[in-house]
Amino acid sequence: MSSQAHAAPHVGAAPTGFVRKYIFSVDHKVIGIQYYLLALTAVAVGIFLSVLMRLHLAWPTLHLPGFVGGLMTPEQYLSLVTMHGTIMIFFVLTTAPQSGFGNYFLPIQIGAPDMAFPVINMMSFWVTFVAFVFMVGAFFVPGGAPLGGWTNYPPLSGLGEVTGPGEGMGETFWLISISLFCLASLMGALNFIATTIDLRAPGMSLMRMPLTVWAWLVTAILGLLAFGVLLAAGILLLLDRGAGTSFFIPAGLVVSDTVQNHSGGSPLLWQHLFWFFGHPEVYIAILPGMGVASHVLSTFSRKPVFGYKAMVYALCGIGFLGFMVWGHHMFVSGMSPYSGLAFSFLTLAIGVPSAIKTFNWLGTLWGGRIQFTTPMLYALGFVSLFVSGGLSGIFLAQPAVDLYLHDTYFVVAHFHLIMGVAAIFGIFSATYFWFPKMFGRMMNDTLGRLHFWITFIGVYCIFMPMHFIGIVGHPRRYADSTGVNYLATPLLHHVHVFMTVAAIVTAIAQLLFFFNFFWSLKFGAKASQNPWLATTLEWTIPSPPPHDNFGGNYPSVYRGPYEFSVPGAQDDFIPQNLTPAQAGQAR
């Protein structure tokens, strides 16, 4: 049999049928775009839910269309909280930066024709898609969407309809969706890691990989080690709900005047399993943004990344420490003060690699010939938000402070700035930066700048005041604080109204982005092969790239990824695939 066996090329001829080409495609570029469009859909849903919540918080008696009687019930508010958080974290912040851009650009940036396992890659997307259908489907089942928050703590999430309208079928849909999402993410992580290890072009040593690739690699490792744990926890919870086991449900629990038929489980077990996944998940959302920020800051400062190796080690350090700090989400769970102290120190330790990254970004900018393009503005915005959101993390890392702030808006402000908005800015930066490569056309720069400034000022207007109402003691997750004496001040109401108006303006400004995106697809100016005069391999091939990325001419790599303004070189940038002779270097 071996005599007939020919080692076929990894990438065959381009498929011609519509279904093979655009729907069930195994091309990493198509899959990347599919992930990106899924995230765009999800972010539109997520923003819509957040605006509904903000309207309700500012004017609790406002009649909203789509609700029975026009008024939002506390349960409906909780289901909005749950679904906004879940959709944004899983289907936007995990999907777009890692699965979307990572899929599209990781193989190209390391000089590979595709991912190592294209069919697994396709399955990964379609399982994610089915997961999204289940998640949105939770709105439309009897009882509606679940109430348990994105953290889905039992016993609320483990008992069924008795704990609330959305806790029946809706909660089951939520758990099925998340379990599927875990499976898909594991398949994706497998592909990213194997591809990075084994499919790099000759000369593309680890320390010549763009920082985006490093970020995707570390993120994939985090996903590989974290999503399996969430899957295990999800299965245990499904069994508690459906099969009468007692992993998480304690004995003698009385809900709605009925004793629940469970014995001896512990909700804390869920918290440990969940946050062992949940904290790495925060870094899964933000690390790709860090990679993009480093990449874009270097390109538009026309300078190499300051301290490339330190950036790599800091990424790895953040990823490593990220697995040892899950307990800081549980300071108020009654944990031993000694455990709290350990988790606190480890959490504060993450400040070190984070500071290394921040100062190296500033070092990259220092003395550069800065070009304020739209992607550059978003990368700068990312650094700003990362610092603003990160500093409040140092407050919350201390158990004594966290005990007071934990269930207030301070935490909402913190995680929205650092993992929500900062990661979104990473996505925007990547979109404006790589759109020309992906679609062969430029996005409109004027619209892009307008979009940036409204969004940048807008998100600060939404989330900065939130710190203050948190310090005042305004509890989070409450649908309505009417009647709570210490919160019944006109000032606090005005702050809520201010944040709501800011949220609506910021949400409307996103229409600029959507318009720019789809308008530029058709009418944008034609993009050249290398419009930003950048150095990495994706800029050495046509825009958009051919089916196998390199048209059969697979590159070799001769230098690091950020050779800008090299003394003695002809141009102010040297692509990675140029030999010393071609680069005109006197050596």
Place this chain on the structure above:
Amino acid sequence: MPPAIVIPEEIELIDSGSGGGNGGRIPVPRRPGDGGGNDDDGGLRGGSAAVPQRAYMTGMTVALAGILMFFMALVSAYIVRKGFPNGGWQPLEPPRILWLNTVLLLASSATIVMARRKLEDRDDAGFRHWWRVTTALGLLFLAGQLLAWRELVHAGVYLSSNPSSSFFYLFTAAHGLHLLGGLIALIAVDRMRHPRHLTLGTASEVAAVYWHFMDGLWVFLFLLLIVGR
């Protein structure tokens, strides 16, 4: 768009030596020009459209790390749940047939090693013989696990009877499903007739590594269920 080129690759029926062939080494030249790249023709050559065989072993290793985390999450839940005060934990006596099943599974690891040796000796018939013996032993193991379940059900021990029985069913089911996946892989390797980019040598090696892992995992879980009950 230029047509995809076919880059002939040395046909690899058998890996050189055991355990990963080239052992996951990265054949990347550290300096330009000492590998696939060629300075004279502009440096735009040297990569390849083919997936290197070692990528499959890398993929399997990475997948096993993910699977290990899944099972370790369940195991840590087991240890924590068992340790709860007032948790109502009643030790479960594992059915005795599990000893026989364990022996069957250990034997299947030995026979898959035999199969791989025959393949290295280019003895195709011998390879298929031992490969199918392994598959049969795997099937027997799964049947034995089902008998163990039946024994428990007859004794009135169900999934929700006690946390110890919940974990017993959960561990055996999760491991059984993973082993079923392994069986499907064994059958798929046996049915490989015209390998394309995945060679028989690599496919059998990757399947064998998965099989050994599932064997070792079972021994660990079985010990946990006996010693840690």
